[in-house]
Amino acid sequence: MENKEVKNVSQKTIVWHKTSVSKQDRQALNGHKSCILWFTGLSGSGKSTLANALARALHEQKVRTYVLDGDNIRHGLNKDLGFSPQDRVENIRRIGEVAKLFVDAGIMTLTAFISPYRADREQVRALVEEGEFIEVYVKCPLSECEQRDPKGLYKRARAGEIPHFTGISAPYEEPENPELIIETDRVSVEEAVEQLIRYLKDRQMIP
Template sequence: MSEKKRNIVWHETTVTKQERRSLNGHQSFILWFTGLSASGKSTIANALAHSLFQQGKQVYVLDGDNVRHGLNHDLGFNEKDRKENIRRIGEVSKLFIDSGQIVLTAFISPYREDRDVVRKLVGPEEFMEVYVHCSIETCEKRDPKGLYKKARKHEITHFTGISAPYEEPENPEIILDTEKNTIEECVESLLSELKHKQLI
């Protein structure tokens, strides 16, 4: 064991996760939105957050681009950095769960292995994978940030769906088809599922 590990000791908190949940009046968990760029992850996550907030729920959105402005500003987009990006977000999300909050994460998170790593960090009822399904053709037509256009011109390397892979979830808890359903319909579907599972 390294000196660093020998000298780090876990300090138990005086307020427990369950006490925080009881005060908030709902469970704490991760909704992990995954999908291609422009599939609708951030839009749906923020719309759901607004609805939950209006209901008095403690909720926060961790968005891929926003997190790269601060916590993960030192990471690029190659496979190694993408894995570290998701690992860090998983650890941060775990802290949010411990604080009694609902955390909505909107990250492409292209690799199944990385998403499974986050799933294993928390309890079985604390992680729900939400696959925001949308074809590459439709995502490319939307292209709100102009990223697909840049990727096609080779101005962006390691771009998911173009020059880097995306591994679709094999058994996601929820699938949202943003080609067939509106943002409002997706949010209603999520709220219904959360109520059915008695998480809110």
């Protein structure tokens, strides 16, 4: 935000120069840039695992991080939303707006949501500045995700118990030009984290 001239709230109305703390001020204090690392992929592809592993590795390097995922969003901010196509759009819209606030706050923001629609992801990209949206496609064959099935969701979806389940009864639109692709059936978590950190260092997002 720019400097603004505001009225002093005391009785003697004197001109008082307010300088709001800016994103740049916060990045300078933190010693690193802030951006959104948007992990997208099928259920069971490894988004949360990767996001949390990266956040831990960055935190050890004194980078301020935050992970937005189903755990802290679906039971809170978006607890009024379901999984219909319409609600999924609103779900991602709100997450994008919150991620933007976190970037403005100087935080390296990691999001882990299936986010199956290309248009929704592009809408988030458009919310922030050039280079602040890093789309990470967590790529894994459906068969492998279904075999992992960590929460037993695929089994329930196949049984028809979960409507609109991505990959089974709802579409997943693959990213066309993601900044990064992590094939989780081929690389380990450690290798993936290294790849992500290298990406951030190369672009001088972190020291």
